[in-house]
Amino acid sequence: MPYDPIILITQDNVRIRIYGNGGNMVITHTSTLQTQNEGYEPVDLDENGKTQKPRLPSTKLQEIRAFYTEYYDIIHPLFFIFLSFWTRFYLISLSDIVLWDEAHFGKFASHYIKQEFYFDVHPPLGKMLIALAALLAGYDGTFDFTSGTKYPENVNYTFMRMFLASFGAWMVPLAYFTAIELDFSQHAVILVTLMVLLDTAYLCISRFILLDSMLLFFTFTTVFCMVKFHNQRYESFSIDWWLWLIMTGVSIGCVSSIKWVGLFTTALVGLYTIEDLWDKFGDLSIPKSIYLKHWIARIICLIILPILIYMLSFSIHFSILINSGPGDAQMSSLFQAGLIGNDFAENPLELAYGSKVTIKNMGYGGGLLHSHVQTYPGGSEQQQVTCYHHKDSNNEWIIEKQREAQTNDNETEVEFVVHKDTIRLLHVNTGRNLHSHQVAAPVTKSQWEVSGYGNDTLGDINDYWVIEVIDDLYTKTDHIRSLTTRIRFRHKLLGCYLRAANAILPQWGFKQIEVSCDKYNNPGDSFTHWNIERHWNDKLPNGGISNYKSKFLHDFWHLNVAMYTTNNALVPDPDKEDILASTPRQWPIVEVGLRMCSWADDVVKFYLLGNPVVWWSGTASLIIFTFALLYYLIRRQRKYKDFAPAQWSHFLYVGKVCGIGWLLHYLPFCIMGRVTYLHHYFPALYFSILMAAFMLDHFTISCKPITKNIIFGVNYSLIIMVFWYFKDIAFGINYPASELKSRKWLSTWNIVD
Structure with a gap:
């Protein structure tokens, strides 16, 4: 993988510029520095080794540069965190009506506050967090959350939306640090962060009272923790090793307790763990007792711990919902008998x-x-x-x-x-x-x-x-x-x-x-x-x-089945047209969007549509990686040496995380019989984003710094410009939809009446 140059300054004022190349450190050139007492800034050499023209001193500028260099690792993520929260909170209360599935999850919050038992197809953790947001907002559980109705004054929907939007905001720094842990160059790290930050679909879905921002957040945390754990592989059973193994298990438990889609993320961790243990099985230097400990640690942290977290969410669910409610009939008769x-x-x-x-x-x-x-x-x-x-x-x-x-x-x-x-x-x-x-x-x-x-x-x-x-x-x-x-x-x-x-x-x-x-x-x-x-x-x-008394394990199993x-049973109905539904084939190419509310001129409208640059580049990168992998495998079979061993291992590792992660989150929707919607693709999208940055990083490995700056700069600019052009579909369209004709890039986008 390419690295940005490291500049070392010796005690004798000699600047040494070092580049990483396949695990070898290469000194490209050095230059002698003038002292500041002579009235000039340090002398540097250009790419051809020639002395650049000295510039007049600028003490203030030097101080800023020094501060930026020293605190670079803090300034960048803080800057993106600020942008992330600003974009997620900006105009969040613009629409004061119940939008899309807010009608469902708002009702569930009401049931928790009134402690009435209800039934839903999703596990309870995310809905309990929504109820917590409602409780903190001072909601009393009396509003019926009918779709399209205006929020009354006693429902602080703004706070509830901001609570959920904060999960979407933390996705951005998680993407930033995950890219760092995957050993991306700084250019690629920024690209990943911008793609998550400025994807209009991620932005839009995060700004409402829905489960998706929490599902995506815990998907991101699971990937981050897994990658952090992978990077501790040479320090087995150290404190950091245990910390990130446990945190991976906690994240698996949480993401699975939001929606069952989280099980696809669990499968990714499971496949990584199987490969890791298989590799260790072939390492004869590892004692059998230590190998057994690896198995025990993973069983406890990646199987037992997530199951306990999942079961705990249901235990809390049952302990809160102690009153009879609309979901009683889905439970056993004995369970219902215990409800007040x-x-x-x-x-x-x-x-x-x-x-x-x-x-x-x-x-x-x-x-x-x-x-x-x-x-x-x-x-x-x-x-x-x-x-x-x-x-x-x-x-x-x-x-x-x-x-x-x-x-x-x-x-x-x-x-x-x-x-x-x-x-x-x-x-x-x-x-x-x-x-x-x-x-x-x-x-x-x-x-x-x-x-x-x-x-x-x-x-x-x-x-x-x-x-x-x-x-x-x-x-x-x-x-x-x-x-x-x-x-x-x-x-x-x-x-x-x-x-x-x-x-x-x-x-x-x-x-x-x-x-x-x-x-x-x-x-x-x-x-x-x-x-x-x-x-x-x-x-x-x-x-x-x-x-008449019921047992928890029986109730837990009964509810899950x-x-x-x-x-x-949520299968497409041929007798009814569902204008919101879409097919998995349409998602990677951004063939469809989704209207989240009425499209009347006097209504603030939201259109769930991804940033085309982000989605198309992500899909293209998956295809490019497939062909690149085949190309390299064929060349390796013919004994060509395109990579050092460490580089090849890293190429495969990142490719498997991104490629298999995408397949696990995408392919199941292609074969399942239930009705599908655009937001089902959002977890898979993250892996295509990581793949896009990885592929661009890979193919610019041998470029000069200025060339690499230009290539990545063009990509940054395209993402920012397209986001700015489509930003209203996420922030709210408070004007007639007819004015959006220029934004209808594909005939399948029903963005205009």
Whole structure:
């Protein structure tokens, strides 16, 4: 890697200019200095070795230069930190309406402040930090954060936005120091910093009440800590070695606790660690006991520590949200019973005939057995039966006997339901019976359809189900207890089992979960397990809260699986056009932008679009690196020596960090089925930025200093000029969008009406 010249001045006033070249220090020329007593500044030699014309003394200028030289390592990052905070905070309150996903994350802050349980597809750490910002801003949790509505005076949205923007601001110095740790030249360090500082997409996304600035911040910290740890590799088990290993683990835990996209960053650290341990395995000078310690240290710091941080975020989440809220139905019935304001404690303890109930699927992410008046568009065309996560009266069923069985007419006598009883489930709102028959299920074609059929007097044997007790959490019994007893429903005629395995119905089924009858008797399949959640029966006393307690590990696992299944359900809907969605193919070439709000003339508008110079150069550098690597590999095979061993090792190391980091953060979105948006590319963008600076640094290694200054200077200028030209899309467009026609560089940018 190239280095800027080092200038040494000896006691005899001899200036020695030294350049780094492949690990060798090369003295290019020396010059004798005049003393200041002679009235001149020191004499220097030009690039050809000729004496430059002496200049008249300037004591003040010399003092400034001396100060700058002495404190260079402090002045530069402080300057960029100042610019970073200024750009992130400038006009941050210009728009006083709820923009884009502020509607979601603002609501989550409200739930934390009111301590109401809610459900979301992302881990809780970032949302708790947003709630902290709201709390510090004096917010009382009463605003509903409806998209497009104006913030009331009692909501200090400016402070909340600034709190989140500070995470985006710290990305800039992190990029600066990461580039230094990657051993970039000072030119390349400044280039990386400018690209992060002046990318309009990074700037725009950081200025609102969203998770993305925190996700990017912890992505940056993880990369920085990993690189710092790598640079301690020759001082194993030193204090600094332990510090940066632990900090890498902490960063992994934090980034994974913001969004699951952080797992891609975790994968990068994992691959680096595997390679590192493999290299050490081949180093026969390392004793076996020391090698084992390397494994133990990494397992503790990079696996156990991040998992503990991730679990801790959920523990805090559960400890805050102690009141019943809109997300209750995503959790197990036992968990809900422990929430304040939930009336599950009023459930009668044991199930009896005539009881009205709601029935919860115990598979992770399972919902409530549900039916509604709409019918299947195919198959039997009978009434739909689904699983639904939201509580309403369509989830209510009555436990009835078989039609031919003797019904107890005594108003006070109770007959309990027991193991192996044959029952009929009657839907309260529509009067239909839970029914199955030899018709293929709408999604899971290999199983039988479950429908609503007949009524209390009309029906057949296909309405009958045998209830089987699996076990009870607290006792051994043949009776069915509310919340704690696991049960299965076996169809009396077909022998199949009632099942809801998170298969999503099309739009005609309102994207609810398919309920089918499984032909295979698999007792371990949790999606055939159910429990009684709500239970009403005037003949029976309340059970009491002491009978219903949940365990953290079960709740933690249940919520994570529910998050996973819900995330997978976020697939593109062919029946609906999502104008905000985009495809991964469009991101690296900046083919699309994203309107973050209404595009009316009287609204302050924001357009999420990257700085084209930054994005295009990053993408180009990835391609160039690929071809350069192939070129060098072919030449090495032919025994050409383009690099010293240390230089080749460094080239591969930086290339792997940038290239594999980009692939890990980009390729998963190309193969996943869920709907994707432009901001999903932002973590990958960082690695392309690092690659762009690295490639430019690499190809200017043999340039003269003045040539290198010009090349990098042109790049700096382009980034700054394009940023200035597009700055309004990030700071706020408070004029008609029609005035932005000149900024529509690509026809696919919907920046103009």
